[in-house]
Amino acid sequence: MAYVQEAVNKIIELCKIASPTGYTDKIMEYLVSEVKKLGFKYEITNTKSFIVDLGHGDSNAILFMAHIDTLGAMVKSIKENGRLKLTKIGGYPFSHIENENCIVFTRDGKEYTGTIYNVHPSVHVYKDTGTIERNEDNIEVVLDQKVKSKEDVKELGIMPGDFIAFDPRTILTKTGFLKSRFLDDKAGAGILLTLAKIVRDFVIEPKRKIYIMFTSYEEVGHGAAAGIPEDVSEIIAVDMGAVGGDLESDVYSVSICAKDSSGPYDYDIVTKLIKAAKLADVNFTVDIYPYYSSDASVAMYAGYNVKHGLIGPGVYASHGYERTHVDAIEATLKLLQKYLELE
Missing domain, CATH: 2.40.30.40 (Peptidase M42, domain 2)
Structure with missing residues (x-):
C-alpha cells in the first residue's frame, strides 16, 4: 500500500524536526508547506493549533487531531x-x-x-x-x-x-520496526497528513465534512482547549496506543481506547471505531490506559459539545525511546479510512 509508505516517510520527517512544547514554529512551517502542496485551506490559531479543512459534507463535521509538540x-x-x-x-x-x-x-x-x-x-x-x-x-x-x-x-x-x-535517533529497520523518540505523537501526525492526501486523491468518499487539527501544547495538558471549529460534532484524537502491562495492545495493531485517566470515551464512537476496524480487517485492540489523557479529553474539559474518541498505533516504551511497527501504522490508517466511509 503506497500510502502506508507515505505515512512512514512523513513520520520520519516529523520526528527529525525539533518541537518541544512551546517551540513549534519550525514544525509548523513544515505543516504549512505540506498542506499547501495538497491544496487545502488551513489556519493557525492564537494557541498555535494548525487546522486543515478537508472539505466534503456541509454539516455534522468530524475532526481528527494529533499533537506536534513533544517532550x-x-x-x-x-x-x-x-x-x-x-x-x-x-x-x-x-x-x-x-x-x-x-x-x-x-x-x-x-x-x-x-x-x-x-x-x-x-x-x-x-x-x-x-x-x-x-x-x-x-x-x-x-x-x-x-x-x-x-x-x-x-x-x-x-x-x-x-x-x-x-536527539530523536529515528531508525526504520529492514524488518519494519520504527524506533524513535517522539512517536508520541509524530506517528499520529504523519498518519493524518497521509489521510489528507488520501482524501485529496479521492481514494475514499467521506460522508461528512472533515477537519484535521495539529495541536502544540498537548504534552503540558491544554493542546485542544481552544480552536475547534463550531460545526464539529465529533473529535477523535490520533495519538499513540500505549503498550505494556496487562493491556491488549501491541506494536503491530491499532489500539482503540475505551477509557483512560480522564474517564470513558464516548460509547457510540468507541463502538463505531470497533466496527470500522472489523470492516477494515485490521489488527486492533480495545484498551484502557491507566496513566493517560488525550487532547480529546482536554476538549471535553474545555466545554466543547462534541463526542470524543481516541485511537493510535501501538507504541512501546512511551515517553522514552519509543518503537512501533509499520503494521500498526497501516492498521491505524486503514481504520480511519473505513471510519470515514461509515454513515
Missing part, C-alpha cells in the same frame, strides 16, 4: 562550572534522557549541541555512578563548547528559558 526541556540555570541545569517540559523520568545528545536553542536563533549526563558519570571516578538519584539537581547538559564558567556560557548567548530538544 523536551528548558535551561533552568547556568552553573558556575559552565554546565546547564534543566527543567522538564512534559512528563518523564530523568533516567529517560540520561546520556542523550541534545540541542540548545537560544532566543537569538543560535543552536548549540551538547550531551545530558548525571553529575557523576564516570565509573572510574565516582562510586555512586549507578546509584545516584536521577533528579533536577543531578542531571546536567555538558555543552560541546570550550566553556569552563557561567560567564563563558553567557557569552554564547545562552540563558535560562532557552529550549532544549533531545
Whole structure:
C-alpha cells in the first residue's frame, strides 16, 4: 500500500524536526508547506493549533487531531562550572534522557549541541555512578563548547528559558520496526497528513465534512482547549496506543481506547471505531490506559459539545525511546479510512 509508505516517510520527517512544547514554529512551517502542496485551506490559531479543512459534507463535521509538540526541556540555570541545569517540559523520568545528545536553542536563533549526563558519570571516578538519584539537581547538559564558567556560557548567548530538544535517533529497520523518540505523537501526525492526501486523491468518499487539527501544547495538558471549529460534532484524537502491562495492545495493531485517566470515551464512537476496524480487517485492540489523557479529553474539559474518541498505533516504551511497527501504522490508517466511509 503506497500510502502506508507515505505515512512512514512523513513520520520520519516529523520526528527529525525539533518541537518541544512551546517551540513549534519550525514544525509548523513544515505543516504549512505540506498542506499547501495538497491544496487545502488551513489556519493557525492564537494557541498555535494548525487546522486543515478537508472539505466534503456541509454539516455534522468530524475532526481528527494529533499533537506536534513533544517532550523536551528548558535551561533552568547556568552553573558556575559552565554546565546547564534543566527543567522538564512534559512528563518523564530523568533516567529517560540520561546520556542523550541534545540541542540548545537560544532566543537569538543560535543552536548549540551538547550531551545530558548525571553529575557523576564516570565509573572510574565516582562510586555512586549507578546509584545516584536521577533528579533536577543531578542531571546536567555538558555543552560541546570550550566553556569552563557561567560567564563563558553567557557569552554564547545562552540563558535560562532557552529550549532544549533531545536527539530523536529515528531508525526504520529492514524488518519494519520504527524506533524513535517522539512517536508520541509524530506517528499520529504523519498518519493524518497521509489521510489528507488520501482524501485529496479521492481514494475514499467521506460522508461528512472533515477537519484535521495539529495541536502544540498537548504534552503540558491544554493542546485542544481552544480552536475547534463550531460545526464539529465529533473529535477523535490520533495519538499513540500505549503498550505494556496487562493491556491488549501491541506494536503491530491499532489500539482503540475505551477509557483512560480522564474517564470513558464516548460509547457510540468507541463502538463505531470497533466496527470500522472489523470492516477494515485490521489488527486492533480495545484498551484502557491507566496513566493517560488525550487532547480529546482536554476538549471535553474545555466545554466543547462534541463526542470524543481516541485511537493510535501501538507504541512501546512511551515517553522514552519509543518503537512501533509499520503494521500498526497501516492498521491505524486503514481504520480511519473505513471510519470515514461509515454513515
